Amino acid sequence: MEMRTDALLDAALEQWPGFAADLGLSTNGWEVEPLARRDDPHHAVVLVKMTGPEGQALVLKHVAAPSDLETYARAMSAHQGAQKRYPEGVPALLSFDLSTQTCVMDYAEGRMLSLCLAEAGPAQRLDLLRRAGAWLDGLHRAGLGGPRQFQPKFTLRYLRQIREDVLAGRMPVAEPGRFCAAAETLLAREAEFSGQQTQAAPTHGDLHLRNLLVGETRIWGIDFAGGRMVPVGHDIARLLVDAAVLYADADEVPVGEVIPADWSAAFFEGYRLVGPEDPSVRLLLRHRMLAEWWGLPAFDEDRGPAQARRLRNLLALAPRIFG
Structure with a gap:
């Protein structure tokens, strides 16, 4: 329409x-x-x-x-x-x-976090990530569901099906060979994420950078799409992967990680409910990167400029994350 x-x-x-x-x-x-x-x-x-x-x-x-x-x-x-x-x-x-x-x-006075990060210098970016972490910490604590055992099998079962569909040609993705290799790398790590505790809270459901408005003294969240009680890593991964795909320099991302170390330290200085070693955070950051990958149009002619830029940045990050 x-x-x-x-x-x-x-x-x-x-x-x-x-x-x-x-x-x-x-x-x-x-x-x-x-x-x-x-x-x-x-x-x-x-x-x-x-x-x-x-x-x-x-x-x-x-x-x-x-x-x-x-x-x-x-x-x-x-x-x-x-x-x-x-x-x-x-x-x-x-x-x-x-x-x-x-x-x-x-009316909430503020500018989208995406615009603020785009215009910020290195120190300002860290402060923005710290503030975003504090906002999300407040949201999750306000509806905290308590500790639960993290069960990665559901997320990885879905990823396994996606990989099978790509291999069979039922689901086109950009760089299918690289995608399947990255997915297999994550699938092989299932034991690392199993049998550990995480925290559950009502999810925002669509926490990308445009859905946080940064004001002088506070941050506002808008466009909620969730509300279900899920591991907190879902919202964290959605936000941090969006930031990484848009603004991270792949050379500054430690091998095996998803975002630069100083970004992680700043965000988790604000977000204190769990840390970067939480199993839902570790798995869902990597899974979200793959979801970004399969969610983009597979063919060059179908991508707009913003989508082409996201894919280019994602492909630069992938070797650091998945090897």
Whole structure:
């Protein structure tokens, strides 16, 4: 569903009077400022900052495509759960309409972590990773499920099936020989991750760098997609692998590791619930790198510039991680 930019914005603003009425707000005197949008054949999403006459700042978010009410309902539920557990790190979701996939939440002042890291020098990057770790530590502690025995067999069973599909030609990936060799290296290490304890907490579910907003004094998490009680390594791996694929220099990654040593030290200075030796962290960092690999288009002509850059960086990191 591809919409013209003005039509997408208009579709969002059409929902505003109903939300204003639900929230007991007048519709007069509000300033409209588009914040972000995505408008392509598969996604049509717009975020609009609404500033009231008395300075109240809200965000109106409209998802025109994909139309998936069940997934949208889960996302709203996940946001509500995170907001209840961790209000100091999650902007308040004030109202939503499942039928139009539109919501209103408090405006969170900040810039996407991805942009902050792109512009930061080495010392600033470490500070940003430390702050991101502290935010995630707070989120996980707010809903902590306690220790549990980590069972890597489920993750590795899925990886084994992916590898078999690639070998059989049922699933195309870029550099299939290298991918299968890397997957086999990780599969052979199953015993290293078994029979150890990790911590479980409700997951963010989609914790890439664009879903953390960095303000002067705090970080905000947005666009929750999870809520299930899972090992904490899932969120950690999603965030750190996204950072590594975008910004890590392969020459600075120790052999056998996924991110530079100073990045790891900084992140886990902020995130104290578990350390880098936690079995879910060690396995899921490496598994997430492979998931990034198989998730990218297999053929050059199908990749956009951003996807091509991610694959190029990933392939540079792979020998350091998997040998």
